[in-house]
Amino acid sequence: MQLVTHARRMALVVVLASACGSPAGVDATTPAASAPATTSAEYSNPVFTPVLADPTVLRTDDGSFYAYGTEDDWGDGEGPRQIPIVRSADLVTWSYVGEAFSGAGSRPDWKEQGFLWAPDIARIGKRFLLYYSLSIWGDANPGIGVATADSPEGPFTDRGKVLDSKGSGVANSIDPMFYLDQGKPYLFWGSFNGIYGIRLTQDGMAVAGKKFRIAGDPYEAPYIIRRNGAYWFFGSLGSCCEFENSTYHVAVGRAHQLRGPYVDAEGTDLRDGEGTLLLDKGERYVGPGHNAVVRDDAGDDWIVYHAIAYDDPTLPSGDNRRPLFIDPLVWADGWPTVAGQSPSQQPVAAPVIRTTP
Numbered sequence: 001m002q003l004v005t006h007a008r009r010m011a012l013v014v015v016l017a018s019a020c021g022s023p024a025g026v027d028a029t030t031p032a033a034s035a036p037a038t039t040s041a042e043y044s045n046p047v048f049t050p051v052l053a054d055p056t057v058l059r060t061d062d063g064s065f066y067a068y069g070t071e072d073d074w075g076d077g078e079g080p081r082q083i084p085i086v087r088s089a090d091l092v093t094w095s096y097v098g099e100a101f102s103g104a105g106s107r108p109d110w111k112e113q114g115f116l117w118a119p120d121i122a123r124i125g126k127r128f129l130l131y132y133s134l135s136i137w138g139d140a141n142p143g144i145g146v147a148t149a150d151s152p153e154g155p156f157t158d159r160g161k162v163l164d165s166k167g168s169g170v171a172n173s174i175d176p177m178f179y180l181d182q183g184k185p186y187l188f189w190g191s192f193n194g195i196y197g198i199r200l201t202q203d204g205m206a207v208a209g210k211k212f213r214i215a216g217d218p219y220e221a222p223y224i225i226r227r228n229g230a231y232w233f234f235g236s237l238g239s240c241c242e243f244e245n246s247t248y249h250v251a252v253g254r255a256h257q258l259r260g261p262y263v264d265a266e267g268t269d270l271r272d273g274e275g276t277l278l279l280d281k282g283e284r285y286v287g288p289g290h291n292a293v294v295r296d297d298a299g300d301d302w303i304v305y306h307a308i309a310y311d312d313p314t315l316p317s318g319d320n321r322r323p324l325f326i327d328p329l330v331w332a333d334g335w336p337t338v339a340g341q342s343p344s345q346q347p348v349a350a351p352v353i354r355t356t357p
Contacts, residue, residue: 011238014136020184035062042347047258048094049088050074053322054118054290058152065091066152067324068100071116072237075316083116083132084292085153089325090301091351100130100147100156108134108145108158118221119280122178129204130156133174141165144176144189146205163207170196178204181258191220195235214260215270221290231255232336241320241347243313246287251275252336265335276335282342285309296351301329307343
């Protein structure tokens with residue numbers, strides 16, 4: 001089956017770039033141009049349909065972008081896709097690659113029941129690590145596992161559980177996010193029961209320290225980047241999955257150390273407050289959230305997330321229809337935001353992807 005996007009195809013050629021691994025763990029400043037920018041083009045949201053919920057994004061050595069999403073039944077007769085993978089040369093035009101777990105017996109089985117939710121992709125050395133949540137709604141003991149592959153397209157081999165709620169002491173232990181800080185790997189996670197971090201072993205396969213709390217109960221889906229000497233926490237609040245009535249939105253906080261404290265623009269600790277609003281519903285789209293952040297070749301940041309159209313909220317399977325969106329992050333008064341604090345509804349200048357010299 002050929003899947004197409006709602007975006008306008010850009011006539012861009014990707015440079016062979018050195019950007020790889022987990023892009024969050026970089027204290028990035030705008031790089032010097034190594035080649036002229038391509039002619040500016042435009043795109044319109046959403047950039048991939050019918051669904052790619054809870055997206056995570058990685059750029060590989062050849063300049064390609066790979067995004068991974070939550071298990072969903074797209075309603076096309078193919079059944080649930082076990083962490084779908086899509087690929088793009090420009091962040092705008094995406095093509096379906098396949099599933100992270102597609103072969104017989106490849107699905108994680110360390111837990112008796114569970115859906116594959118909210119993955120996070122990372123790279124250590126030449127190996128790709130895919131962290132994932134394994135949970136059902138209302139699960140008393142959900143957990144986070146990890147799988148590995150030699151290629152971003154898989155096949156991924158499950159390596160088992162990293163942590164669960166009983167072992168970690170954190171209810172609803174889902175929504176993993178890998179972060180590499182000065183060569184030290186960490187895992188952040190949590191969903192409406194506090195956001196926590198913990199050191200991992202150097203291979204990223206197991207916990208190796210004591211957990212610490214960085215945000216309070218209103219948040220889930222943690223994502224951290226380092227910019228301009230500070231750490232920036234993005235968290236999603238509200239209901240993710242109530243179709244056109246979803247209240248999901250994204251707030252942000254800042255810290256001078258990875259472990260926090262993270263505070264909002266008014267100085268309130270995120271363990272006590274709900275952060276500074278970054279992205280919320282608009283006239284056409286509702287429930288934007290569970291984001292990642294990636295940079296283009298001009299050094300501009302792009303927030304990658306899912307949202308729901310008011311007039312088309314449901315997949316044929318009956319699940320929430322949460323396509324893939326991107327929008328530029330704008331840094332105003334030292335803080336990130338999105339124009340209008342809502343998903344773009346009109347054509348927007350596309351990410352800059354540079355041609356080779």
